[in-house]
Amino acid sequence: MTMNQPVPHDSSLDNSLTLLKEGYLFIGNRVDRYHSELFEARLLGKKVICMSGAEAAKVFYDPERFQRDGAAPKRVQKSLFGEKAIQTMDGEAHIHRKVLFMSLMTSTHQERLANLVMEQLQSSISKWAEADKIVLFHEVQKILCRVACDWAGVPLKESEVVQRAEDFSAMVDAFGAIGPRHWKGRRARNRAEEWIREVIEDVRSGKLETEKDSALYAIAFHSNLDGSKLNTQLAAVELINVLRPIVAIATFITFTALALKDHQEFKEKLQLGESNDLEMFVQEVRRYYPFGPFLGARARNNFVWKSYEFNKGQLVLLDMYGTNHDSRVWDNPNEFRPERFKDWDEDLFKFIPQGGGDPAKTHRCPGEGITIEVMKKSLDFLVNQIEFEVPNQDLSFNLDRMPTLPKSGFVMSSIRQK
Numbered sequence: 001m002t003m004n005q006p007v008p009h010d011s012s013l014d015n016s017l018t019l020l021k022e023g024y025l026f027i028g029n030r031v032d033r034y035h036s037e038l039f040e041a042r043l044l045g046k047k048v049i050c051m052s053g054a055e056a057a058k059v060f061y062d063p064e065r066f067q068r069d070g071a072a073p074k075r076v077q078k079s080l081f082g083e084k085a086i087q088t089m090d091g092e093a094h095i096h097r098k099v100l101f102m103s104l105m106t107s108t109h110q111e112r113l114a115n116l117v118m119e120q121l122q123s124s125i126s127k128w129a130e131a132d133k134i135v136l137f138h139e140v141q142k143i144l145c146r147v148a149c150d151w152a153g154v155p156l157k158e159s160e161v162v163q164r165a166e167d168f169s170a171m172v173d174a175f176g177a178i179g180p181r182h183w184k185g186r187r188a189r190n191r192a193e194e195w196i197r198e199v200i201e202d203v204r205s206g207k208l209e210t211e212k213d214s215a216l217y218a219i220a221f222h223s224n225l226d227g228s229k230l231n232t233q234l235a236a237v238e239l240i241n242v243l244r245p246i247v248a249i250a251t252f253i254t255f256t257a258l259a260l261k262d263h264q265e266f267k268e269k270l271q272l273g274e275s276n277d278l279e280m281f282v283q284e285v286r287r288y289y290p291f292g293p294f295l296g297a298r299a300r301n302n303f304v305w306k307s308y309e310f311n312k313g314q315l316v317l318l319d320m321y322g323t324n325h326d327s328r329v330w331d332n333p334n335e336f337r338p339e340r341f342k343d344w345d346e347d348l349f350k351f352i353p354q355g356g357g358d359p360a361k362t363h364r365c366p367g368e369g370i371t372i373e374v375m376k377k378s379l380d381f382l383v384n385q386i387e388f389e390v391p392n393q394d395l396s397f398n399l400d401r402m403p404t405l406p407k408s409g410f411v412m413s414s415i416r417q418k
């Protein structure tokens, strides 16, 4: 958009239903239609500014201009994040809480988690080999749930794994939903919070012992800026804020398997097991396939950007999916090409599958290192440690369902150790 052109207004009376219908493409479709990286729409009767692209991401992550307080709808807090969690904080208090999360995501933690995932994958081979077929998404969810709890110091009985894994997934599955899927996510959150509150109480009372470098210990004994501890409920919410997203890596692992099947040309290279090749492949999975659709924030003050007057309190949505497919940044964005990450400039705003900016200073996901390392190990496992067949199945995924996944969950058969 050039200066002084009016910002396009989407002509619909209300876009809420269209948003659900167009899903990941809602913002991008209008950015293309209006030839503008920002436009006004109405959602649930309220004016919302939708923005896309690296420049928009840069302004969205400017703490002088945007804040999170009041941005996340209650329904998302009650299912996905939990109420009053880090996602809703601003300023100094947010940075202080973020230090806690960043301390749990160091390269040592990343490596430990990735190795635990590899061990679990390897020890599943014999069981998978005996089965007629397995659904990768479900198997990996269970593995990640065991690993997340083990790593975090949260006791988990084998008999609980299926229910707990399903609950973590249901919270994520609820984010773009209305009706039963939303309510399922809320029930799952209530159950998980009740469980984790008890774990927090047990570790605080000394009934449960845990390593000092565990996520459970760090969160249970974390001090706020004023020296107080998190109340039990909030400590549970924040611990779930690391357990749930580890389980959610199952979505990216399932898309990784789909990418491998659809792009056999990369197999030979990946068989060498070189870290760089594995990394480029998983980065392209995170860019190409849909997971997070968009993010919300509110204008902190009145300001003008791209000749649009933002008023204090104005709600904005930043298009994550569209930014990762922006043809101004990515050549042939709708082609799967891992080599594009060979000379990647690591720009903090062009590639935002888990948010943008500096994770220590903004709301960008602190778990990207963990996600990438766990995905690399899983890719290496799929390519180099097992052989399998991919029977006929429906591997399509809908861009109008948020979050989405290949419909079959990726069925594998005739699994053998290599």
Ligand code: HEM
Pocket (backbone or CB within 6 Å): 086, 087, 088, 098, 101, 241, 242, 243, 245, 246, 248, 249, 250, 252, 291, 292, 295, 353, 354, 355, 356, 362, 363, 364, 365, 366, 367, 368, 370, 371
């Ligand atoms: C499955 C892959 C993942 C995806 C797609 C993902 C995506 C995201 C996104 C989009 C945000 C919000 C960024 C923003 O608000 O600006 C976020 C925040 C966050 N993520 Fe992740 N994430 C993933 C994995 C993880 C992992 C493995 C962890 C921890 C172990 C984690 C922990 C968090 C936390 C604590 C926040 C809140 C940060 C803040 O508000 O400052 N995520 N993630």
